[in-house]
Amino acid sequence: MQQTTPAACPESALVRAHTSLGDFDLTVCSDGTYLLDGGAMFGVVPKTLWSKRIQPDAENRILLGLNTVIVRTGKHTVAIETGIGNKLTPKMRGIFQNQELLPQSLAAAGIRPEEVDIVINTHLHFDHCGWNTTLHVDGSVTPTFPNARYFAHRGEVEHGHLQLERDAVSYNSPNYDPLIASGQMTLLDGDDFFEARDSRLPICPGVSVELFPGHTAQMMGVHLEPPRPVESRPSGSTPTPHGCYIGDLLPTAHHLDITWVMGYDLDPLRCIEERKRFYSHAIPEQWLVLFTHDHDTPMARVALNEKGKPVVAG
């Protein structure tokens, strides 16, 4: 795997990684970083344990990334997630200390918003779909990717519109309502997945989505499987290239332990079961796992260590 590590990349703050996956070209762009409470990010895991992996600041906050993966398939340019965006109030920006960098990051990577023709949101929390649309000084909101078809799950939209006490602040409807109203966003239904092969719903050749519920009821992972002619398939022990942007099921490489789920997860028990299901394929098939909120390790393969625990493969 060719990977431009942050240390070796002059635009490292803006472009987090670049690699190829079969015939697909993957670039990890970034909306910058933000700060969240370390306790909320690690649920019931004691601070004495998680703070050995990631150091909190004086206010117990940890630094997280906002990774947008741009996939060039040869026919399509796909953006997975769109960061926090520029719609937070000054008060919320002060809390999160986010930087609204995705437009600069795309420019640094040589990606024009106009060339992105597919945008996929794993779910519709504000830190995953913020740059779906851009807020202008006159208060208007327009699509950031004017030529893209956007994909999200209908259940996420419906849940966000309920504005429940538990998670109302996580949903900001200007990130998706204007796109639904204009017909630019396609809402996926539960029935679509039920009828799909392997429960994976194709978005374009080599790119599909699958439900991984738990963080939210309809969170989706994005599979990247570059199509290959039969005669060029690797033989023997070489696995077929497969990547997966797993969204908030595994927000960072520090969350690989099966029980290290987040306080934010609506159904933590389901998250644990879904992680087991994910690993049952991702580890033996050596998937490239793309992390949504890990600024330092945006992608890795996962292996089991000598104790049988999932870790970043060496």
Ligand SMILES: [Zn+2]
């Ligand atoms: Zn989320």
